[in-house]
Amino acid sequence: MADANDLTTTPIHLGLGGRAAPLPGFAWTPEYLAAYNERADADGSDGRLVLLEHQGESWTSWERHPAGEEVVILLSGRVDLVQELDSGEHVIALTPRTYAINPPGVWHTANVHEPGDALFITPGRGTEGRPR
Numbered sequence: 001m002a003d004a005n006d007l008t009t010t011p012i013h014l015g016l017g018g019r020a021a022p023l024p025g026f027a028w029t030p031e032y033l034a035a036y037n038e039r040a041d042a043d044g045s046d047g048r049l050v051l052l053e054h055q056g057e058s059w060t061s062w063e064r065h066p067a068g069e070e071v072v073i074l075l076s077g078r079v080d081l082v083q084e085l086d087s088g089e090h091v092i093a094l095t096p097r098t099y100a101i102n103p104p105g106v107w108h109t110a111n112v113h114e115p116g117d118a119l120f121i122t123p124g125r126g127t128e129g130r131p132r
Helices: 030-046
Strands: 012-014 020-022 048-055 061-064 070-074 078-085 088-094 098-102 107-114 116-122 128-131
Touching (some): 070 078
Antiparallel strands (some): 012 020, 012 048, 061 107, 061 128, 070 098, 070 116, 078 088
8 A cells, every 4th residue: 555645746657557656756867867767668658757846937948748748737826838839839828727738749838927836747758858
């Protein structure tokens, strides 16, 4: 039987076969992410990282996820999700309890108008980033 975990400090990896694995000590460091990617590699493009992050300020970078669609659910605050499409920038206004889907391979960033929390369900394999 598992104990309760705080999603802000212990994200979850969802894997093949309905597996859900807590990620204690999660950190946005190259070392941690490399080890996580190695552990999750067997799940291929079906693996998902589920994490809750505070959105205190606008992002300073763009990112994209070639392995699949990313779901972004805003729990509190007010954020514009900006997707870079062939037709130009597409802005999706998120308010509490609304969500958006980032298509595979689409660069995206966020402009925070009111700080709050967002839940991300991300296909992490092959994720790329670039400065804004």
